[in-house]
Amino acid sequence: MGERNTAQAQCSGFTMLGRFGYLTPVLVQNVPIQQQRGMATLKSISMRLKSVKNIQKITQSMKMVSAAKYTKAERELKAVRPIGSGAQQFYERAEIAPLPDVPQKLVIAITSDRGLCGAVHTSVVRHIRTELAQDDQNIKVVCVGDKSRAILQRIYGKNIILACNEIGRLPPTFIDASKVADAILKSEYQFSAGEIVFNRFKSVVSYVTETLPVFSLASVTAAPKLSIYDSLDDEVVQSYLEFSLAALLFYAFKEGACSEQSSRMTAMDNASKNAGEMIEKLSLTFNRTRQAVITRELIEIISGASAL
Amino acid sequence: MSAWRQAGLNYINYSNIAAKLLRQALKPEPKAEALKRGDAHIRITKWADGKPIKQHIFAYDRKTLFINSTIKKQIFKGKYVKCKYIK
Numbered sequence: 001m002g003e004r005n006t007a008q009a010q011c012s013g014f015t016m017l018g019r020f021g022y023l024t025p026v027l028v029q030n031v032p033i034q035q036q037r038g039m040a041t042l043k044s045i046s047m048r049l050k051s052v053k054n055i056q057k058i059t060q061s062m063k064m065v066s067a068a069k070y071t072k073a074e075r076e077l078k079a080v081r082p083i084g085s086g087a088q089q090f091y092e093r094a095e096i097a098p099l100p101d102v103p104q105k106l107v108i109a110i111t112s113d114r115g116l117c118g119a120v121h122t123s124v125v126r127h128i129r130t131e132l133a134q135d136d137q138n139i140k141v142v143c144v145g146d147k148s149r150a151i152l153q154r155i156y157g158k159n160i161i162l163a164c165n166e167i168g169r170l171p172p173t174f175i176d177a178s179k180v181a182d183a184i185l186k187s188e189y190q191f192s193a194g195e196i197v198f199n200r201f202k203s204v205v206s207y208v209t210e211t212l213p214v215f216s217l218a219s220v221t222a223a224p225k226l227s228i229y230d231s232l233d234d235e236v237v238q239s240y241l242e243f244s245l246a247a248l249l250f251y252a253f254k255e256g257a258c259s260e261q262s263s264r265m266t267a268m269d270n271a272s273k274n275a276g277e278m279i280e281k282l283s284l285t286f287n288r289t290r291q292a293v294i295t296r297e298l299i300e301i302i303s304g305a306s307a308l
Numbered sequence: 309m310s311a312w313r314q315a316g317l318n319y320i321n322y323s324n325i326a327a328k329l330l331r332q333a334l335k336p337e338p339k340a341e342a343l344k345r346g347d348a349h350i351r352i353t354k355w356a357d358g359k360p361i362k363q364h365i366f367a368y369d370r371k372t373l374f375i376n377s378t379i380k381k382q383i384f385k386g387k388y389v390k391c392k393y394i395k
Contacts, residue, residue: 157358166351175348178320183352185318235309239319246320
């Protein structure tokens with residue numbers, strides 16, 4: 001049946017050749033029709049089975065790799081948490097608020113270069129996108145990691161002032177964070193307040209997208225409660241702010257890296273599970289089809305023999 | 309004003325230099341581990357108007373050829389001259 005149809009289709013192809021004198025596209029058009037009509041053959045099923053098995057192997061090994069990276073990241077994160085909370089305390093105690101007459105804001109997106117890790121990157125970007133949707137004039141974005149840059153570039157490309165990549169392959173170091181902090185300080189962008197958007201690691205299966213506040217020197221010196229700190233002069237405040245930006249970034253990097261690895265672990269675990277299900281279904285259809293082919297051949301032989 | 313700030317450094321640069329020297333002064337066993345923490349891999353590009361800004365490397369020798377990421381340029385009388393081939 002299928003063969004006759006294709007033969008007809010090819011015949012019409014040849015008459016069209018007479019009309020248009022253009023054969024190749026017609027033949028190319030015929031190929032998918034042929035594939036749609038024919039039942040899934042044994043060979044095509046076994047090929048799919050093989051490719052799904054390969055995918056499962058890849059996702060399984062990715063899971064193992066990210067599990068190893070995750071344990072390391074979590075160990076390092078535990079050591080870094082006090083640094084982050086210490087830097088945060090200063091802003092809270094001194095009750096620093098952004099200057100009302102300087103509306104410029106800085107947003108730092110902490111993601112990485114690598115995907116296949118669930119929604120860690122998208123949830124950071126979504127947070128920033130809702131902010132940018134309200135006000136895209138006074139907010140500038142620093143993208144850490146290719147993923148956030150790739151998503152934000154299309155609609156809010158003009159808001160990006162710095163993009164960092166080559167992050168996520170190896171665990172982030174303080175030098176990485178201080179390079180970013182240095183670049184932000186030297187970018188000549190005048191902002192009164194800012195925030196670091198990152199994923200805070202909660203447990204192996206969960207993370208929350210949070211923000212850390214960052215303030216400029218002008219907002220800090222204008223804070224009403226700064227006097228609770230003793231013997232501060234401008235230089236000490238400036239030095240401390242520079243350092244605390246680097247420390248906060250470092251903390252956010254570590255939290256981000258840890259939640260990324262844990263999320264990749266769960267994502268790859270799910271992927272291997274799904275691949276396993278698919279393999280089961282495919283091998284069932286493979287066996288069924290093989291049996292059908294054998295039965296058909298037997299029927300043909302028997303009916304041929306009885307017709308003699 | 310401290311000397312390092314007058315030299316154009318900020319506190320981040322200053323403390324990183326101090327940390328680097330401290331790492332180098334460690335005993336060999338902790339040193340290997342500490343040196344790993346001392347390098348950075350991040351690459352930072354400046355952006356403006358939705359596009360990355362090409363960073364130019366300035367060369368002093370007027371006949372020096374150098375390769376930018378996309379185009380090859382030659383410094384000629386202190387100006388950039390685009391050239392197709394490297395002699």
